[in-house]
Amino acid sequence: MSGGSRQPGRTVTSKVLALLGAFDAAHPQLTLTDLARRSGVPLSTAHRLVAELEEWQALSRDADGRLRVGLRLWELGQLAPSRLVSLAHPWLQELFVTTGENVHLAVRDGLEVLYVDKVYGRRAVPIVSRTGGRLPMHPTGVGKALLAYEPDWFVKSYLARKLERPTPHTITEPGRLARELAAVRAQGYAFTYEEMTLGSCSAAAPILVDGRAVAAVGIVVSSRRARELPRLIDPLRNAAAGIAKASPPSSGSGP
């Protein structure tokens, strides 16, 4: 039995990781009590472990005493595999400059899209994606662009679940979604119309390396400007092709 665990079989490491994992986009700040509750670590143990995590700057305290992820973890996270993001960033930048729109880059992680980079200016509309954030695949442009290139068995199992429906316009009917994905594959790009957020539309293109969509690049615009989506296709596909060409065959996962 390691580390004075009260819960037999639960290692200290797993408790430390449970404490860290209690933070997410919806809970970036937690009191010690909430942290203990969310992680399932007893309060006294949490108190002791948090002190060590704070000392190392893995966690830090806000002015109001609540805990949050610390600078040191941010710094450490920057060492995660980032070849794709480094390669892609200048292309996103150029796409932002060419189109004047917010641009983002996403990869598939499990059944979600994970936003790994975002280029945005002061004038463009804010978008719901957040670097490090996750969204379901079927209601997002980048998600459809990625899902369309997954093997059949993956798509089938994706569609077999109960699909989230963030707006009344989200396509959740499996047959319709399958046809939509076939169209994306045929065209090489995806659109969404208020499927993730009311008031927003998007266009996205997959980054294809050896026939596999390793990531997708997307743009979100206000739905008042939905008719402008087609003019974004060429710049998007250009950027996607440029990134694909610069990517080594093995790159593809990780931010």
Added chain:
Amino acid sequence: MSGGSRQPGRTVTSKVLALLGAFDAAHPQLTLTDLARRSGVPLSTAHRLVAELEEWQALSRDADGRLRVGLRLWELGQLAPSRLVSLAHPWLQELFVTTGENVHLAVRDGLEVLYVDKVYGRRAVPIVSRTGGRLPMHPTGVGKALLAYEPDWFVKSYLARKLERPTPHTITEPGRLARELAAVRAQGYAFTYEEMTLGSCSAAAPILVDGRAVAAVGIVVSSRRARELPRLIDPLRNAAAGIAKASPPSSGSGP
């Protein structure tokens, strides 16, 4: 005695953190043996703890079997305090578009500058700074811009150390550096001429909130273009002022 520690007094948490802390910009990938050696954790313990860290995606393995920081830590790191970066990013973006140059944002952490954001394009010259990277203060534009606004006691203790000298042009003589910092404070911006890297020059401006430099924004250009640095001052100071105006008084640390 917790977690089967062989080194009395060393907790499991401290060993987990030592394993994570063994990774840095110079060592983004490590074999298990190197990781154990660098962290001072016995190999068998390292083996066991790494398995737990891998399972949680805190660490991941490259194709060659070496370990590196995993996607999950990157994701977690994105939750670190980032108000300043979020606020500043659109301004950096605009600065990049206006000037066509690589732009970066840095804060002081200890005796170093920590680069917390960077906007770069395909055509601009690559710069030595890396998001999440650190450099000494005195040879960098952002570092001088930050150091110039630190209290006297801090500057004195900074200058009292043996100062790094990455190039023959680095200013390390304390008297000269102190005069340089006084000039930066008087002018409100800093220049460097091949002081960090041969072939590169930079210009930087502090982001002043309540008289304190909470961060600095900088641009690096090839030294062949050193005569163009003055034209970057106005855009840099504009961006710095815009970010400062948008910053709440308490923001200032963290990426």
